[in-house]
Amino acid sequence: MLISYAVRRLLxxxxxxxxxxxxxxxxxxxxPGGPFDGERRLPPEVEANINAAYDLDKPLHEQYFIxxxxxxxxxxxxxxxxxxxxxxxxxxxxxxxxxxxxxxxxTVALLLGTTLGVFAALRxxxxxxxxxxxxxxxxxxxxxxxxxxLLTLLFGxxxxxxxxxxxxxxxxxxxxxxxxxxxxxVTVLALPQIAIxxxxxxxxxxxxLRSNYVRTAKAKGLSSFRVxxxxxxxxxxxxxxxxxxxxIAALATGSLIVEQIFGLPGIGRYFxxxxxxxxxxxxxxxxxxxxxxxxxxxxxxxxxxxxLDPRVRxxx
Amino acid sequence: xxxxxxxxxxxxxxxxxxxxMRNKAAVASMIILGIIAxxxxxxxxxxxxxxxxxxxxxxxCAPGWWPGENVLCxxxxxxxxxxxxxxxxxxxxxxxxxxxxxxxxxxxTCVSLLIGVAYGATAGYLGGRIDNLMMRFVDILYSLPFxxxxxxxxxxxxxxxxxxxxxxxxxxxxxxxxIVRGQTLSVKQQxxxxxxxxxGVGTAGIxxxxxxxxxxxxxxxxxxxxxxAVILAESFLSFLGLGIREPMTSWGVLISEGANSIQQAPWxxxxxxxxxxxxxxxxxFIGDGLRDALDPKDR
Numbered sequence: 001m002l003i004s005y006a007v008r009r010l011l012x013x014x015x016x017x018x019x020x021x022x023x024x025x026x027x028x029x030x031x032p033g034g035p036f037d038g039e040r041r042l043p044p045e046v047e048a049n050i051n052a053a054y055d056l057d058k059p060l061h062e063q064y065f066i067x068x069x070x071x072x073x074x075x076x077x078x079x080x081x082x083x084x085x086x087x088x089x090x091x092x093x094x095x096x097x098x099x100x101x102x103x104x105x106x107t108v109a110l111l112l113g114t115t116l117g118v119f120a121a122l123r124x125x126x127x128x129x130x131x132x133x134x135x136x137x138x139x140x141x142x143x144x145x146x147x148x149x150l151l152t153l154l155f156g157x158x159x160x161x162x163x164x165x166x167x168x169x170x171x172x173x174x175x176x177x178x179x180x181x182x183x184x185x186v187t188v189l190a191l192p193q194i195a196i197x198x199x200x201x202x203x204x205x206x207x208x209l210r211s212n213y214v215r216t217a218k219a220k221g222l223s224s225f226r227v228x229x230x231x232x233x234x235x236x237x238x239x240x241x242x243x244x245x246x247x248i249a250a251l252a253t254g255s256l257i258v259e260q261i262f263g264l265p266g267i268g269r270y271f272x273x274x275x276x277x278x279x280x281x282x283x284x285x286x287x288x289x290x291x292x293x294x295x296x297x298x299x300x301x302x303x304x305x306x307x308l309d310p311r312v313r314x315x316x
Numbered sequence: 317x318x319x320x321x322x323x324x325x326x327x328x329x330x331x332x333x334x335x336x337m338r339n340k341a342a343v344a345s346m347i348i349l350g351i352i353a354x355x356x357x358x359x360x361x362x363x364x365x366x367x368x369x370x371x372x373x374x375x376x377c378a379p380g381w382w383p384g385e386n387v388l389c390x391x392x393x394x395x396x397x398x399x400x401x402x403x404x405x406x407x408x409x410x411x412x413x414x415x416x417x418x419x420x421x422x423x424x425t426c427v428s429l430l431i432g433v434a435y436g437a438t439a440g441y442l443g444g445r446i447d448n449l450m451m452r453f454v455d456i457l458y459s460l461p462f463x464x465x466x467x468x469x470x471x472x473x474x475x476x477x478x479x480x481x482x483x484x485x486x487x488x489x490x491x492x493x494x495i496v497r498g499q500t501l502s503v504k505q506q507x508x509x510x511x512x513x514x515x516g517v518g519t520a521g522i523x524x525x526x527x528x529x530x531x532x533x534x535x536x537x538x539x540x541x542x543x544x545a546v547i548l549a550e551s552f553l554s555f556l557g558l559g560i561r562e563p564m565t566s567w568g569v570l571i572s573e574g575a576n577s578i579q580q581a582p583w584x585x586x587x588x589x590x591x592x593x594x595x596x597x598x599x600x601f602i603g604d605g606l607r608d609a610l611d612p613k614d615r
Contacts, residue, residue, distance in 0.1 A: 016456055027468045141596040143548050145555045145568075146589045149575035153582065253463050257555065261575070271464065272556055275471040287464050 035080035077281040087285035098266035109193035117201025139195025245298035335609040342605025345598035359411035368563035416566040427485025432492025440500025499531035540603035
């Protein structure tokens, strides 16, 4: 049942991915200008040679099928602008950075978000609840590209003295993923997610705490800690699983900004740069990469939801 | 003409307005938003300076009242928010940014409203296989990483201004369509639709005159939440350098410039970011207030 559902979803992702590839391919190609437009006009023979080498002289539909054929073999083609590098190599060099950023951010967001949400729900309509929800509102409304420079200014440039501890963090760079370099980008990326997750958790926790089985557990004389952790929390965290899909998509978008601001060597920065340079294969490669990641993780979240909540039927 | 003694009936809207007016956060937000909108509209009258005139003697100058000595220079006169890095008045530029951002918010939301309502109402009312097909299409679009396509679109069409509106609006209509479809599905079962059909009103007439007006509550709520989302999307694009062109400006452009010179001139970030944050807050509070006012059973 579960496996057939997963397989059906996986098959359903293929047309979606094909639409994405086609759309991105067509849109890049109708753009005026090409990857080899430079300051200097190339001699016609040289230009013809370059175009032939990259199959650019063939009709568009033929190029499209050549690309798809290569893609089936897992080959994303050569980068048009970054000489001597294939797109696969470029993505492989950036992906670990992006994935590590994203995973750290979602982990931090889940831990802090659920804790804050539960904390607020247990003190519903009291000052603690209101202040947590007010902070969450701030986190949701203030975009990444505002928090990033502000936090940089605070912790990177001025330096903050917290409890006699001088905190000064690097304002950018990757430095092989050193913890010091990770803190600011991960914080910026996680903040909106912490806010959303804590709101979600609070909402469902408030509802669960009112339900009969929680009252029963309390009536049995269990300690309130046990009631919360063993009984209420499991049901309350369920809606979070279905939020994971959108969260991952949001992290992918956020990483475009964060990687640019902090100068991190992830794949997000290849995208904008590639689009501006008309590096057809690089843009397509990054889009395909992101799209399949988002689709795949959405699928995992949906399957997980069905495992955790037997009330959901296998349809659609 | 009201005569004494008759009982005035209260419609849903009168009730909703009363509830909304009792919500202090929402009312305060509406007032603040109104002030920001008025300032944006009358921006040229509020300052002696223009948005694109550069005064090279005042490059990156702090506002006259700025505390602290470690700034390049202090601008006085009516330069309340200081100067940007090419010596343009930041107060006027922030207000012009508000013009663009609010305009993008309104226009793109209208685009998404038109497409979403028409699409959702049609799918919901026709039902059956057509509904299935139409919503399946929405599902597929949902799974596309849209911001990437908007980025490609902006690059391809060389930051075309009108296209920016259309592109963002075209992304935002999906949720609207889903909401309207759901509402239409429940509305179309009711007797007055039956009555209209019996009276010989055509399909288009029923959808336009009877279904859509009855879906308006949730749609209004969603509109107030779409506007800030659109403003954010535009700022996001402008921040990446794909939105509005110089010398015109938007909050996204200003924030991006401010972020680059945050060490020497923090005011270039603080004012535009502050204006944008306040606006986004206001829309969110109004949206929450409207939801509580129109759907009191949720409280």
